[in-house]
Amino acid sequence: MKDLFHLDPTITYLNHGAFGACPKEVVKVYQDYQLSLERNPTGWITGQGREALDKSRKSLANFLSCDHRDLVFVPNPTAAMNAVMKSINLQKGDEVLTTNQEYGALDIAWDYHCHSAQAKVVRSTIELPIYSADKLLDQFWSGLTDRTRVIFISHMTSATALVMPVADICRRARELGILCIVDGAHVPGHLDLDLSTLDPDIYIGANHKWLLSPKGNSFLYVRTDLQDQIDPLAISWGYQPLLHGRERFQSYHQYQGTVDFSAYLCMDACIEFRRKYGWEQRTEECRSILRKYAPRFAEVLGSKLLAPQTDEWTGQMASFYNPAVDMLKLKENLERNHGIVLAVNRLHDDEYIRISYQPYNQEAELDHLLDGIREILR
DSSP states (O other): OGGGBOOOTTSEEOOHHHHOOOBHHHHHHHHHHHHHHHHSHHHIIIIIHHHHHHHHHHHHHHHHTSOGGGEEEESOHHHHHHHHHHHSOOOTTOEEEEETTSOHHHHHHHHHHHHHHTOEEEEEOOOSSOOOHHHHHHHHHTTOOTTEEEEEEESBOSSSOOBOOHHHHHHHHHHHTOEEEEEETTOTTTSOOOHHHHOOSEEEEESSSTTOOOSSOEEEEEOGGGGGGOOOSSOOTTOOTTOOHHHHHHHHHHOSSSOOOGGGGGHHHHHHHHHHTTHHHHHHHHHHHHHHHHHHHHHHHTOOOSSOSSTTTOSSEEEEOOTTSOHHHHHHHHHHHHOEEOEEEEETTEEEEEEEOOTTOOHHHHHHHHHHHHHHHO
């Protein structure tokens, strides 16, 4: 499978969760779109390109089980979240309920916007290891007050690579009348995602990670009745106050000045690649293999497993923590001396080493990683 990607054959690449890796077949489609743009920039951007954009958005919406009019493409989840944060009318004393497990860049963004509004970020402590969904939910909802106006939760956490019970949280938030925003950066193409069933208020996902798109391709989903409330980051030609609802939502967010949107046009190619190579079955095998190896990595790193190794909590990533091990130095040593690329993510003052496992990986590469860790820690 690795031959289907442009990955350097001399490295062991176990860091798909960071930036993804795009198949050669999809890269070819991406580059063909870029060439079409350069052959006739005016005609492409105002004509064929927009038609291709609509077609690609419909393909993505079908994959996610939602209406294509409720989706817009964005370059990355952080851009989408900042647009949402700027549009939320927080007042002095309002609270945003989230957890201590969220992505660092968005933690910073929430602190900034809440400080500006004299609002407050409440981070419920999720204790690790996790043993049950009921206990986790009790911990999360302990931060709820009568001042809570927004809930922000990761569908899958970045540093700790754990699946959160977002369906339960979305459901209760709706009952309470609280806006619920889900950060699903790691979910599309990784976990089953049916937006019509999950029914979040706002959902943000990356296509350039596990859905195998070229870099700079993500999406913002907003429930129809909330779309008029969400303004774009950039006010440009698409901003037409006379429009309403879905028509306005598309115009506002999709056309914000000159940009090469070729990456957005590759959804058909990504989905066809998955079908052609039986990607869902292959990734199921990946999950089983990584779960088999997870206890071995925990043992060699002197770490506990962060959650049960089941579909409820884990996917194709696994993270490990031991304060006695300098994870960043370990990562640098593995890359420099063993040709192994993986992630180390900082969560507050702790460092978690994170392994991603894709169908282009082999069990021998996990053995190579185990041997490398043992050698370095010795």
